[in-house]
Amino acid sequence: MIELGCRCHPGIPSLLSKKTWKQTILLSFQIVGIVYGQLSTAPLYVFGTMRGIDLAADEEVVYELFSFIFWTLTIISLLKYASIVLKADDEGEGGIVALYSLLCRNAKVGLLPCDRSANQVMLYEEKSSSKIKADSRARRAIEKHKICHYLILFLALFGSCMTIGDAVLTPALSVYSASTGVQRSLTDILKNIFASSQHTQDSVSNALKAYVPVPSACVILVGLFMLQHCGTRKIGIMFGPIITAWLLFVAAVGTYNIFKWDVKIIYKISPIYIYKFITKIDIPRWRLLGSVILCVAGSEAMFADLGHFSKKSIKIAFICLIYPLLLLCYAGQAAYISKNLTAPDFNHLSQSMPDHCKHLYIVLSLLSSAVGSQATITACFSIINQCLALNCFPRVKVIHTSKTINGQIYIPDVNWLLMIFSLTVTIGFRDIVKIGNATALAIICGMLVTTSLMSLIIALYWEKDLMVSACFLLCFGFLEAAYLSACLLQFHKGSWYLVVLLAVSMTVMLSWHYGTMKKYKFDLQNKVSTEWLIDISPGLGISRVPGIGFIYTDIVAGIPAFFSHFITNLPAFHQVLILVSFKSIPVPYVPESERYLIGRIGPKDYKIYRCIVRSGYCDHIRDTGDFEEKIIRSIGEFISIEQNDIESMVCPDERMIFVGHRTVDGNALVPLDDLDSSSMGQSQVNNESQISPVDESLESSSGCKKRKKVRFMLPHNSPKMQVSVRKELLELIDARESGSAYFLGQSHLVVRDGSNFLKRFLIMVYRFSEKNCREPPVALKIPHAALVEVGVICTI
Incomplete structure (x- = not known):
């Protein structure tokens, strides 16, 4: 049984102080649907965003990429986020701004609009000084040089912009990839029905390609963003069972494919295959890593959505449920691809589905693709709300959808802008590979920012030795920098759109500040x-x-x-x-x-x-x-x-x-x-x-209770x-x-x-x-x- 908690407003008792097993199960559905939606739907597009011509050469390439997926999930999602980053919460809150807040209080690098007298009056410096146990050389150097303050602020805003970009691109990627899979599944089903007529098969295939992926994706996206006003709790209740059913389904199909196509796929997780991949590296093969990083899409949401749930619940849910089921899914898909390199569209998840499961796949993939975007949208609302409080974003209306759980918010203006940009990406690109390239760049850039700020947290807040901080930065930073270089190779194939989003959002934030x-x-x-x-x-x-x-x-x-x-x-x-x-x-x-x-x-x-x-x-x-x-x-x-x-x-x-x-x-x-x-x-x-003569008129006009x-x-x-x-x-x-x-x-x-x-x-x-x-x-x-x-x- 997974125990879940929620971050409540001070002075308000937690709703889970006296929770029954029914409440625990109900909240388990919420955390799976809200926090792990994106991570759970990543199999829809990880292999699908890879060019088939680069995979069809040799099944060894598939084994090497599966080894990359396994170790990337293990090192970044399990080790970095679930084991280390989750510990750097700011009184129960997570995300880029939480890390920046910790640095502001413990290294005095804040650039908030407060003069010295304001700091003395408000007492937050004196209050936080009790945590500063030693005046280290690193702290003195950072506090002394103003350029370090601006650099840290820039990193925080840059990471926030990456979260916004991810919230634009992930819905488009997951929903469009699911719609494409539906189109392919329907094509296979109808081909079996019209097996005697090649002309009818071609007509049906062309009609499905023209009228299924983009229109259905747009309809699902509009419906997803229109549901946001319901609030995190209601959405979690609706979305949790969908993601749970999806994970169990793809894990079961993955297990079936392992035993049917290649039982020895479980041995391919050996790091030897990563070494083989690196020794034969060239630009086409290196570009494939830009798709591999998509397997950890949503890991940042584990930390960004920390204010909605407890650290223990997020960690237990990932280790006991999400991580093993995803590995079974990826292993089964890799086993199928390695033995079907000559089949059309062999690298898409829909093709690895057994014939008797394709109808269920159509339903679950469409539903889960919409749910999978919820984690990034929720994280985007949270990060913008935090930037508002720090005077780094223009004033927008923030609606708190829960009277007891303070972190559950909805921002109408941002919600509709995200919807418009997601529809623009879907209609403009019409290509899962290009959208995936831009999404991968947003994900890896956000992770690099978290790694950089976490290294400062380790040295200045946790007061560990500088060698520990340097090791964290070098180990995770080197891996993420390698993935970043692979994503940059795809700049002309879709990644440039993220740069446009970054330029717009960063300009607005910097100019407002x-x-x-x-x-x-x-x-x-x-x-x-x-x-x-x-x-x-x-x-x-x-x-x-x-x-x-x-x-x-x-x-x-x-x-x-x-x-x-x-x-x-x-x-x-x-x-x-x-x-x-x-x-x-x-x-x-x-x-x-x-x-x-x-x-x-x-x-x-x-x-x-x-x-x-x-x-x-x-x-x-x-x-x-x-x-x-x-x-x-x-x-x-x-x-x-x-x-x-x-x-x-x-x-x-x-x-x-x-x-x-x-x-x-x-x-x-x-x-x-x-x-x-x-x-x-x-x-x-x-x-x-x-x-207050206006208050009464407003209340009477809106029909609200006086x-x-x-x-x-x-x-x-x-x-x-x-x-x-x-x-x-x-x-x-x-x-x-x-x-x-x-x-x-x-x-x-x-x-x-x-x-x-x-x-x-x-x-x-x-x-x-x-x-x-x-x-x-x-x-x-x-x-x-x-x-x-x-x-x-x-x-x-």
């Missing part, structure tokens, strides 16, 4: 001190209007330039001001008790607060409708504990304190449900409707509450009842005259991406009527 960094540096250089706001208020005759003003800014110290520009021209601001900053730090999750960092700016009479909201790259905090209530409640908690918790101050100048809705002896604000309270008067209900509005009151019995605290809390409640306004700066990047072409091009791409973002800068369901946007020109 570059533009974000430039805007942040501009805000840092043009911010004004908090003393300026306090000192200038009497001189300008600034008036305080009722209500709360939320000022959203990226900086965590000082006053943003756009707000100083606003009050200089319009000398008035609200009774209560709250400066809100969202800061993503290189950790997967931030617990609720460490998420809100609250401080005071200036004297108490000014009622100006700062709220820093810390989040990890897997957290989703901006798509909640009660965010305003959470901030106000946190500030109420800060006011209540401020006097008695001086020791917890992070920054004495602004008196910052971590708050996490802790119990404060009944001295904080008490949330009161507006809809269930009978003590509230009609005037207060009217005030409530003024706070969201309850949270209001606050002081506790009835609070004898320990000081008079000054009670007064400030009452003023905060009154300000919220008067309504809220949201101030957001709109920085427009302008390139200075005389700038080079590269800077102009990056800024141009950034501005285009920013104008076409599907999500606002602050995705908090802000009422449009209460939003004030202040434009600022940033000249760089």
